[in-house]
Amino acid sequence: MAGQDWFEKDFYAVLGVPTDASGDDIKKAYRKLARTHHPDANPGDKAEQRFKEVGEAYAVLSDPEQRQQYDAIRQMTRGGARFTAGGSGAGQPGFEDIFGNLFGGGGSNVRFSTPGGQTGAGSPIFEDLFGGMFGAGGQPGAGTGFRAPRGMRRGDDLSAEATLTFHQALEGALLSLRVEDRRSGSRTVTARIPPGVRDGQKLRLRGKGRPGDAGAENGDLVVTVHVEPHPVFTLDGTNVRVTVPVSFPEAALGAEIEVPTPDGHLLRMRVPPGTPSGRTLRAKGRGVKGAKQTGDLLVTIQIVVPQRLDNDAREALEKFRAATSAEDPRAELAAQLRADGGPGTRAGTGDGR
DSSP states (O other), X not given: OOHHHHHHOOHHHHHTOOTTOOHHHHHHHHHHHHHHHOTTTSOSHHHHHXXXXXXXXXXXXXXXXXXXXHHHHHHHHHTTOEEEESSSTTSSTTHHHHHHHHTTTOOTTEEEEOTTSOBGGGSHHHHHHHHHHHOSOOSTTOOSSOOOOOOOOOOOOEEEEEEEOHHHHHHOEEXXXXXXXXXXXXXXXXXXXXXXXXXXXXXXXXXXXXXXXXXXXXXXXXXXXXXXXXXXXXXXXXXXXXXXXXXHHHHHHOEEEEEEOTTSOEEEEEEOTTOOTTOEEEETTOSOBOSSOBOOEEEEEEEEOOSOOOHHHHHHHHHHHHHTTTOOTTHHHHHHHHHHTOOOOOOOXXXXX
């Protein structure tokens, strides 16, 4: 903010607080006024302007360093000090540069004086003001009690959130985000979301944050992405996962099945004979189509056990069980336990006794 604005505006009056208000009182007053004059609740230029004024006042008074500088300037103006153009300046090299930075480039050949007639860097009010604004010390022999102002400050980073559908996260999307900024007011930012973003991922949009000082770069906008769940598909990096049910005969004997793809088509895949439940098959190039690589479709097989059997099916299963009775599906599990060296196992009843 240009220093000239601080001469003209009473930020305490804008927030309706006394000059000795605490930080908590300033915050409470700001929150109340921000809710009252928020443009979403009060459409119109007048409410938006009032909202910006409230945010501007809070930005200065909530920052201890800026508030100290602002109070120093207000104290000076109450004493009748003034800045005038022309003359020899403060009598110190770089004085015009300081005021040029402070007042947005309009401080060339600026002269400072007080009612007592003292001018330039040697005046007490000058040292009180700029000693507080820029710190005590200064360069040896300068005799001013201040040091050069800081460089141009980069704008602060801001944050926002975006909720995407599964297909927006899969394919990428162009979104309009509402960004709330207590200093510069609310605004709409266009954000391009790349394909394959994950739920909870944070994206940094360069230069979309709070504006910096004149000539300095803007801050960034950090967007936290939320992806709505899909009833069938899930994202896994650049891959897409889907679970497909198959019957026991299809898994045991092998089969060709139809698998849904994220683009709405059906893909025919071969299930090899003897495929166990939980095995994952891969369809190349059917996942996220990113700028650098394309993911796959990962198909997890889930064997479905029939809940009801007619007489013919039951008889067929009984014959199958008799034919495979010599095989123990838990033999590998027992072997792993023995290899682990743990305590032996013993038979027991179904309730654990």
